Amino acid sequence: MSAAAVTSIRPQPLPPEGPVGIVPGVHWIGAFDPGLRSFDTLMKTANGTSYNAYAVRGSEGMAVIDTVDAAHADSFFARLEAVARYDEITRIVLNHLEPDHSGALPELLRRAPQAEVHLSPRGLQILRALLGGDFDRYRIVPVTTGAEVTLGDRTLRFLTTPNVHWPDTQCTFLVEDGLLFTCDLFGSHYCDERLFDDQVGDFRFALDHYFDRLMRPFRSSVRTALDLIEPLDVAIIAPSHGPILRTDPRAYLRHYRRLAGPRFSFGTDRTLAILYISAHGATGRLARAIRDGAAEEPGVRVSLFDLEGGELHPFIDLIEEVDGIALGTPTINGDAVRAVWELLAQLVDIETRGKLGAAFGSYGWSGEAVRQVETRLQGLGMRLPEPGLRVKFEPSDADLDEARAFGRRLAAHLAGRAVPREIDLAELAAR
Numbered sequence: 001m002s003a004a005a006v007t008s009i010r011p012q013p014l015p016p017e018g019p020v021g022i023v024p025g026v027h028w029i030g031a032f033d034p035g036l037r038s039f040d041t042l043m044k045t046a047n048g049t050s051y052n053a054y055a056v057r058g059s060e061g062m063a064v065i066d067t068v069d070a071a072h073a074d075s076f077f078a079r080l081e082a083v084a085r086y087d088e089i090t091r092i093v094l095n096h097l098e099p100d101h102s103g104a105l106p107e108l109l110r111r112a113p114q115a116e117v118h119l120s121p122r123g124l125q126i127l128r129a130l131l132g133g134d135f136d137r138y139r140i141v142p143v144t145t146g147a148e149v150t151l152g153d154r155t156l157r158f159l160t161t162p163n164v165h166w167p168d169t170q171c172t173f174l175v176e177d178g179l180l181f182t183c184d185l186f187g188s189h190y191c192d193e194r195l196f197d198d199q200v201g202d203f204r205f206a207l208d209h210y211f212d213r214l215m216r217p218f219r220s221s222v223r224t225a226l227d228l229i230e231p232l233d234v235a236i237i238a239p240s241h242g243p244i245l246r247t248d249p250r251a252y253l254r255h256y257r258r259l260a261g262p263r264f265s266f267g268t269d270r271t272l273a274i275l276y277i278s279a280h281g282a283t284g285r286l287a288r289a290i291r292d293g294a295a296e297e298p299g300v301r302v303s304l305f306d307l308e309g310g311e312l313h314p315f316i317d318l319i320e321e322v323d324g325i326a327l328g329t330p331t332i333n334g335d336a337v338r339a340v341w342e343l344l345a346q347l348v349d350i351e352t353r354g355k356l357g358a359a360f361g362s363y364g365w366s367g368e369a370v371r372q373v374e375t376r377l378q379g380l381g382m383r384l385p386e387p388g389l390r391v392k393f394e395p396s397d398a399d400l401d402e403a404r405a406f407g408r409r410l411a412a413h414l415a416g417r418a419v420p421r422e423i424d425l426a427e428l429a430a431r
């Protein structure tokens with residue numbers, strides 16, 4: 001394909017050269033990256049991205065909020081120099097230290113070594129790794145929720161919002177202007193040099209796709225962050241990627257609440273999904289017996305799914321919603337079957353920590369699959385209160401009785417009516 005043809009399918013708007021004013025004395029000083037097509041190995045970025053950094057001028061100082069990817073440092077410094085001298089910078093705020101936001105930081109610190117650096121306590125070790133031996137040369141002051149620093153007539157207030165999506169993440173609120181710098185929260189990989197949500201193209205899919213790939217595995221941490229954000233009088237949300245959100249910020253808060261919350265509720269009922277695959281029917285019979293046993297327990301809704309009968313993605317949505325899963329697989333060639341591994345691999349996209357997990361399956365002679373599944377469930381942070389159920393070939397009547405009892409115990413654990421017996425990996429290996 002010729003270079004001309006490539007250009008024609010990827011029209012790339014020319015970014016404006018200078019800083020962009022948000023409110024008087026506050027500027028966007030980030031960088032546009034319209035050519036980016038993949039981010040963090042986690043998602044495709046058809047519209048590229050922007051790395052948003054900000055400069056805030058007060059009567060007694062100047063703050064820089066975040067930086068940009070190292071490959072775009074020149075744009076960042078050019079925009080910064082258009083609004084400030086380096087010796088005016090009194091504070092550098094690091095809301096998140098991933099390289100796309102901290103890439104230009106070492107050079108910024110060399111140019112403005114007098115600045116105090118504010119970040120969350122959990123960012124300290126990441127900053128130490130980034131700066132190496134230079135760490136001790138700078139004035140690094142960790143901050144937590146409620147801490148404030150002054151720029152004279154302007155105040156920066158910090159909100160510690162860990163795990164959205166790294167441990168170090170925080171938000172910074174410019175109190176007098178109601179401007180909330182949220183870093184990756186409310187971000188979109190959507191590069192449009194018009195920059196404001198009322199000016200850019202239709203970026204809604206990018207906002208949701210970004211949530212789906214970056215935030216979804218941390219939905220409970222997003223909810224905790226929203227608990228801190230919602231009481232604030234927010235006029236503008238300034239994230240670190242994509243459009244700045246100044247049209248009805250409350251609508252974005254409500255949208256994030258919806259994305260981070262359960263789709264609907266069964267009231268006080270707990271939910272158990274039994275998912276299985278079976279080549280010759282033995283694991284399927286165990287699955288049905290487990291379902292029957294679990295269904296005897298009041299207050300627990302039990303559902304049964306044959307993995308071969310469905311697309312994978314809806315099962316991921318389902319598992320995100322339920323309180324517990326029991327996963328059934330036969331052992332085939334010394335392994336759990338491929339569809340089960342594909343399902344287990346994709347569970348990294350959702351929040352699984354703390355859910356109940358269990359494994360079961362039929363086998364012929366070596367029976368590795370159940371243990372393998374249990375190990376993966378443990379790796380996903382699930383609690384495994386019952387050792388997996390393994391049955392040789394066709395389940396006997398006694399095996400089916402045991403499967404029903406297994407189901408009853410799982411449901412009782414979910415309903416809080418049995419004492420969990422955590423499995424450790426050493427015990428698994430010995431079995």
Ligand SMILES: Cc1cc2nc3c(=O)[nH]c(=O)nc-3n(C[C@H](O)[C@H](O)[C@H](O)COP(=O)(O)O)c2cc1C
Pocket residue numbers: 277278279280281282283284329330331332333334335362363364365366367368392393394
């Ligand atoms: C192609 C094939 C490979 C198998 N490999 C193993 C194995 O490595 N280890 C084992 O314990 N059982 C093995 N089995 C036996 C099955 O696990 C056993 O037949 C089991 O009952 C099948 O359960 P299902 O009816 O739910 O498919 C194998 C069976 C087949 C058909």
